[in-house]
Amino acid sequence: MDQFFSLWQRIQHAQLLDVADSISWTLIDDGCYLAKSAYEFQFKTRLPQPHLEQVWKICAEPKVREGESSYAKNSRRPAIVISETRPVIEKAVKEVHTALLPQTMVVADLGCSSGPNALIFVSNVINAIANHCTKLGQDDYMEIQFFLNDLPGNDFNQLFRSLEQFKGSAAMDRKGNTLPPYYVSGLPNSYYIRLFPRQSVHLFHSSYCLHWRSQVPEGLEGKREVYLNEENMYITKNTSPLVVKLFQEQFRKDFSLFLRLRHEELVFGGQMVLTFLGRKNEDVYSGDLNHLFGLLSESLQTLVVKGLVEKEKLSSFNLPPYGPSVGEVTTSVKESGVFDMPHIKQFEQNWDPYDDSEGEGVLDSASSSVNGAKCIRSVMESLVTSHFGETVLDALFEEFTRRVAEHLEKEKTKFNVIVLTLKKI
Numbered sequence: 001m002d003q004f005f006s007l008w009q010r011i012q013h014a015q016l017l018d019v020a021d022s023i024s025w026t027l028i029d030d031g032c033y034l035a036k037s038a039y040e041f042q043f044k045t046r047l048p049q050p051h052l053e054q055v056w057k058i059c060a061e062p063k064v065r066e067g068e069s070s071y072a073k074n075s076r077r078p079a080i081v082i083s084e085t086r087p088v089i090e091k092a093v094k095e096v097h098t099a100l101l102p103q104t105m106v107v108a109d110l111g112c113s114s115g116p117n118a119l120i121f122v123s124n125v126i127n128a129i130a131n132h133c134t135k136l137g138q139d140d141y142m143e144i145q146f147f148l149n150d151l152p153g154n155d156f157n158q159l160f161r162s163l164e165q166f167k168g169s170a171a172m173d174r175k176g177n178t179l180p181p182y183y184v185s186g187l188p189n190s191y192y193i194r195l196f197p198r199q200s201v202h203l204f205h206s207s208y209c210l211h212w213r214s215q216v217p218e219g220l221e222g223k224r225e226v227y228l229n230e231e232n233m234y235i236t237k238n239t240s241p242l243v244v245k246l247f248q249e250q251f252r253k254d255f256s257l258f259l260r261l262r263h264e265e266l267v268f269g270g271q272m273v274l275t276f277l278g279r280k281n282e283d284v285y286s287g288d289l290n291h292l293f294g295l296l297s298e299s300l301q302t303l304v305v306k307g308l309v310e311k312e313k314l315s316s317f318n319l320p321p322y323g324p325s326v327g328e329v330t331t332s333v334k335e336s337g338v339f340d341m342p343h344i345k346q347f348e349q350n351w352d353p354y355d356d357s358e359g360e361g362v363l364d365s366a367s368s369s370v371n372g373a374k375c376i377r378s379v380m381e382s383l384v385t386s387h388f389g390e391t392v393l394d395a396l397f398e399e400f401t402r403r404v405a406e407h408l409e410k411e412k413t414k415f416n417v418i419v420l421t422l423k424k425i
Contacts, residue, residue, distance in 0.1 A: 074378035077353035077415075078208045079117050082124070084347060085275050085419050089121070089205065090128040091343075092271045092421055096202050097132055097142075099269050104143045105129070105202045110191040111209030112148040114155040119166045121205060122146055122184065129180050141180035149187040149195060156186045190214070192257060196265040203271055204262055210276035211289075213254045213320040217246035220318040227315040231301055234293035234319050237285055244284055251322040255332045259422075263338040266424040272339075278418040279323045280346065288415050289323040292351070292376065295407060299399040300388075308392055317387050329418060344420040351404070351413055362408045369405035373397055 097105065107125055112118035126144065133141055148159065163184055189195060191206070192214040215221065220229055220243070229243045262272060279287030300317070303309040326344060333341050350357070352368035353375055362368055377397045384393060407413065 074353070074375045075113060075117055077349060077375060078113060079120060080349065080353070081275055081417060082117060082120050082207055084417075085207070085273065086124050088343060088419055088421060089124055089273050092203060092273050093125055093128040094132045096269070096271055097129060100202060100267065102142060102202055102267075104145055106145045106147070106196075106200060107203045107205070108147040108149060108187070108196070108201050110149045110195075110204060110206040111212075112150050112154070112159070114150070114159050116162060116166075117207075118148050118159060119162060121207070122148075122182075123166070125203075126180060126182055130178075133180070141178070144180055144182040146182060146184045147187045147196075148184065149189065149191060151190060152188040154188065156188065160184075160186065192254065192261075194261055194264065198264055199267045201262075201265045201270060202267055203273075204266065205273050207275045208277070210255070210258070210274055211278070211321045211323055213250050213322055214257075215250070216318045216320045217243075217250040219246050223312075223316050229318055230315045231297060231311075232294075233297050233300075233317050234321070235284060235287070235290050236294045236297065237290075239285070247322050248284070248328075250320075251324055251328065252332060255324075255329075256336060259333065259336045259339065263336070263424055268424055270424050272422040273419070274422070275417060275419045277321070277323050278329070278346065278416050279325050280416045282325050282327055284325075287323045288413055289321065291407070291413050293319060295403045296376070296380070296396075296400055299396055299403055302399050303392060303396060306395075308395055309388055313388055319383070323416070324418075326418060329420065333420075333422065338425060339422040340425050342421055342423060344418065347417050347419070348414040349417055351408070351415065360412050362412050365405045365408040368408055369401050372404055372408075373401040376400070 096102075109118055109121050112121075125146075129141070129144065133139075148156075150156075187195060191209075228246075229239060232239055232243075235244055235247060266272070277289060279289070297314075300309060300314050304311050304314055326346060330341065330344065333339055350368075351372040352362075354371050355363070355368055357363065377393075377400075381393060384396065388396075
């Protein structure tokens, strides 16, 4: 009641004008809302943390949307990757279990998905431990604590709704055999800051995430008098060596930080299994991501010609991923001096997540271009919307689909995926 009268005293002399209300976002000078500013404000108002300046600045929420372009409906490729790397994960789980014999194994999935993919990983770990204990004749299972980590924009509600159904299906898969006790918690934050107490985690896993950097390379972000990577959003054949160096330096800086943070959090003898997009050879101009984002840049250039996008908007748009070579990854791990790398390999995936063929030809370029474009849109839609606005989305990805089809008619380009195991020393 006191609050009611206090409010009444403040507004009783206010006069309403016959003018439509206007809303201004005060965190930005031009008054227009951007998700980026909301995220920056969120983290600025938190208690200070080490490495806070490295918090992921992409500020996209690709895993929350629903519909044909949603991540949940276009996540078959990451699911295939988890299946492809299952033997590597099982080997790491068994080695950690055998060497450390923890009463409770702490497992963290960094950059988890909001759909079933995160629970596929959880299932793989549970089954690996159950099978290993059965072979050893151990009836007293250790407990497993899972932490599923992603940015705060991830749909954790959907994830935990799926968890209830998962519990029933996991028990059925074991056909009545006892499962190890397990517990699942969400951890919303960027993996470019400390997430856990020192020496508290036994196994880290990250799939299809670490090709995303913490931010656009320094020197390319925001509006400028001169745009160093004009009309390109990534590295293309006409990208200057200076811009290439900026992308490479951002990779080295972020990956070194990631390794240092995880080393502090891992127990001695703990392991990491990391899977992310890379490139086949050392030529930085020839990566598969170069082709893909090059086609997206060309699509945006077409919208500029049509008057749907301002040229300066395109010039100021750069992406934060980088697909490293095996050599670059190996060098960064060696320079860290805190991990052994017992395993690293590459494998390829078709652009079309529904094309499981291994040949060099594309059976249906039109269908494959639609499937591939939907997958890219599910990841890129929020980034494009925050910079260019929502109105350009359909026109952009229609043009992009057309260009992908033309490209696939000439050659079957594939993603190159790097998977490695790291052991703390």
